[in-house]
Amino acid sequence: MNWEREITVEGKIFQVTISDDHEALRSAFAEGRAVVGLWDRERADQNLNPAAYVVEDLKDIDDVFLERVIRRREGLPWNIVKTQRLTIREFAPQDFVSIPDEPEAGISGSLFLKEEPLKDYICHQYGFYEYGIWALVDHEKGLLVGKAGISNLELTDQEEFFSAIKKNDTPVELGYHIFSPYRQQGYGKEACMAILSYAALAVSERIYARIDERNLASIKLAEDLGFRLIARTHSGSVPRLCLYEWNYS
Template structure:
């Protein structure tokens, strides 16, 4: 929809996109609009070994494989025990979170094999103003440097493309691997907090 002074104040609940300058309608924009329409995940970025892209409903099996780790719920929120409930959540996340925020948690896909090896990206935690970096790597893909490779590129994307001024991460005090990743990525420790009964160390990155 093309915004004008006459229609700017109206509510257009069924209109997913609006523009106020036709010069912004380049090929990349139109391709992304088409991908949203046909529910095709956006590719966010690529690294040497990984493709970072939005989730698709077809990733459900991969998500359960990635989150199948001992003690996962001690350090982060897990998935629902009801697969159909989780499928509905994933569908709603794709349809609402990505378009609303312009970012979210994304899939990490190994370029060589096409296999999903993790999940990382940004989300908003209730009670905080800064977007939060979150990440998880599948057990079989750990100790290969994938987390550092993906999160380093994602942080850069957040500051450069999304215009973030600050980003935070909460790493569980008992999760040595996550603590190490945040330190190696240059995060500055900013105290500790207890969230839903779990203790976390807070790290912050600034532009």
């Protein structure tokens, strides 16, 4: 069975083929169309390549889903969520020219300052996990004001935190950085509130945050967002880090 849909993305019309047939998917993909596989759990030999997205029921498909399928196929950034002032979206390769070199940024270090590493991040992080560090764009001013998002929590050399992480948890953490010209304008809280609401449904209901105990502004923001302190690194660690946890409720 084959279905064809048309979706408009950024003013351009794209076709999407939805099918449970390998040859139909392969042909549509070769012609440059986005494709979605329709999975039949009763068919053990079903081949849905080259579909990167598969659904079991047509009811699972809506325009938002199809737009994301198209954006991934065309190399266009996903729009994650909008707030009153911000469009939170995936980074695009050209964004690197708008990212200032601020040593305290922390999130992914200097990765976002070079075009090729940013392209690799977009391809592998977004393409595999479908979450990561996102661009914060003031949609009225058209300015990139910072970055924030959800990353996998890596605990190398922070053994003190292992016992605080819930068993069978695949931990993720919230991170954010507002560029210096745009600080103290509420962007950080506005972005993080929206990201937590989105991530609780799309990524995990439990989200962590690691904060240098000297960073009082970030600690206050975390507490305002509903994070609670659950662990600290030992006093011998430099800098001493605090582990905070947030739960969706």
